[in-house]
Amino acid sequence: MDGQHHLLQELFISESCDSDASFSLLDSFPNLMRVQIWWCEKMESIVVSRSLSCLRSLYIEDCGSLKSMSTLWMAAPQLEDLIIKGCKEMDLSATGNPHCSLRSLQISYCEKLADSAPFMNSQFHGLTYLRIQGRFHESVKRLPKEGWLPTSLESLELSSIYSMETLECKGLAHLTSLQTLAICHCPKLESIDGEKLPASLIRLTIIQTPSLGERCQMKDPQIWPKISHIPSIQVDHRLIC
Structure with missing residues (x-):
């Protein structure tokens, strides 16, 4: 060679x-x-x-x-x-x-x-596209942290992050170009903390994330105001709005 x-x-x-x-x-x-x-x-x-x-x-x-x-x-x-x-x-x-x-x-x-x-x-x-799959340190229960992600993102997928319990609105607030957010196989995730997800979002997909998915389908008053502005919300392949 x-x-x-x-x-x-x-x-x-x-x-x-x-x-x-x-x-x-x-x-x-x-x-x-x-x-x-x-x-x-x-x-x-x-x-x-x-x-x-x-x-x-x-x-x-x-x-x-x-x-x-x-x-x-x-x-x-x-x-x-x-x-x-x-x-x-x-x-x-x-x-x-x-x-x-x-x-x-x-x-x-x-x-x-x-x-x-x-x-x-x-x-x-x-x-413009980021997919993070797999384990963080067990102490990391709230994601994404503020300032972690580049402002240019248009699509974000969080998958199989078993330690995550809370989705942080503050960590996404600066993503003014974000259009799609997918959350898959995060069994401990059950809440969304902060005012609301980015106004630019047009699609939210939640797959095999039971606690959060159920709260979204029930339009839980602690969750629904933070996502109700999104035109397309899908939970386990079922469109709920």
Whole structure:
């Protein structure tokens, strides 16, 4: 792999990198547009020394030892879509400068990423879609915290956050472009705290979140005034308004 291969645009790697903690193969493909990496358990870092200016989509799943992708972050200034699943050691908060091109970010079952959520507002200035799935620290019962999320968000999904008991209106109030909010598989979530959810919302979806879903369907007086302005409210695939 001493040379550069300019024609390749998509690269898929699975169950590889067994002998190397540092992965540097991407340098050989300067025109990559899409990269997917699965199940590389021993890979601790992705090292890139050349520009990947064409890279738009990056998917990383079940790379349990992966801690750093900071050089890739800097080498891919046009990255738009990032999905990270099951990378429990990954930390994006030390990636350096804010990433203005990223539009879609999905974080699933990445404990360190979830617990470092406050970095999102400063790192992702143009983010429009965010999905956070999986565990926060057990002490985190009220989400999202004020100032965590970037103001550019248009769509937000909170899924399988088992510790969350209260949805914070204050943490969403600054999201004046937010149109859709989905809450899925959050069994302890039962209340909404604050004045009301953002006026810009046009759709609220609640799936397998029994306590909150039931209170919404019953138009509980402690909940309903905070969501009644939303044109479409769906609970477990049933439209209630």
